[in-house]
Amino acid sequence: MRIFGDSISGNCLKVKWTADHLRLSYDWIETDVLKAATRTPEFLALNPAGQVPAVILDDGRPLAQSNAIILHLAEGSALIPADPYDRARMLEWMFWEQYSHEPYVAVARFQVRFQGKAVADLEPRIVERGKAALQRLEDGLAASPFLVDGGGQSRRRRPGGLHPRGRRRRLPPGRLSEGAGLDRPGGEGLGYHLGRLATFR
Ligand SMILES: N[C@@H](CCC(=O)N[C@@H](CS)C(=O)NCC(=O)O)C(=O)O
Incomplete structure (x- = not known):
């Protein structure tokens, strides 16, 4: 390929x-x-x-x-849930990512990191929606290690980030979000996730 x-x-x-x-x-x-x-x-x-x-x-x-x-x-790997509902939930997050996360968080990151703009000079709508997207991720990850978990298990009980059945679920967006200069929302969900992503290969 x-x-x-x-x-x-x-x-x-x-x-x-x-x-x-x-x-x-x-x-x-x-x-x-x-x-x-x-x-x-x-x-x-x-x-x-x-x-x-x-x-x-x-x-x-x-x-x-x-x-x-x-x-x-x-397709056919453990990254995609076998259960049709979980698969649809994964798609729900992927569509959300393209419509509500990428156009704000990625655009803010591009302008701050690669065009040298100050966060204060970003279009307010980008900052507002970018922060809202990060908050939505924070909320989704606060209770569970994966956005689509299927099990509703506590994040703390699985520090390795593995799904109880040993499968990895699709990892959420946000890995590059720190470069956007947007404040990370309070809470442990996104921080925990970003730490785990640092070791994800
Ligand atoms: N929705 C598309 C977005 C792709 C996209 O925006 N690509 C940008 C780079 S991140 C690009 O190629 N821009 C160059 C251009 O538009 O000329 C995807 O997820 O692949």
Whole structure:
């Protein structure tokens, strides 16, 4: 598989981390968004939307959209719950991530970290919605180690982060959120999660 991605992008790193976790072999083709490498005729032939991540699967078929890609890569693995309701709940969070987390937290991170903007100069709506997204994650992770847990078990009883049946559930977004400069909400959920992600491979 060939993964076209920019290593400053959370959407792209999601694909890399999923492939690494599943020990899939791939070539990473660094595609610099800041240099408009997604707008060349060659890249647009691969993904007419002009965005990374995009992959070319081993059989030559292309696929874009980070969540479509990671779902496809993880198909049949323990990253995806077997139970249909849990699977739908996982999708619920993934759709939420693209609509309510990424456009605010990732955009704030991009502007602060890569465009050198002060948090005070960010559009207030981005800050407000970004903080709300982090709070939603905090609330979701405060009671349970995974957003889709299926068991409702206490986070403290499973410090290793493994699901009781030994399966890893999809890890929530937020790994790069600290670079956004938004205050982390009070509580233990997100902090615990970020600590665990530091060791997730
Ligand atoms: N919803 C898309 C978003 C992809 C996206 O926004 N990609 C950005 C980098 S994070 C990009 O390629 N921007 C370059 C451009 O639009 O020219 C996904 O999850 O894959």
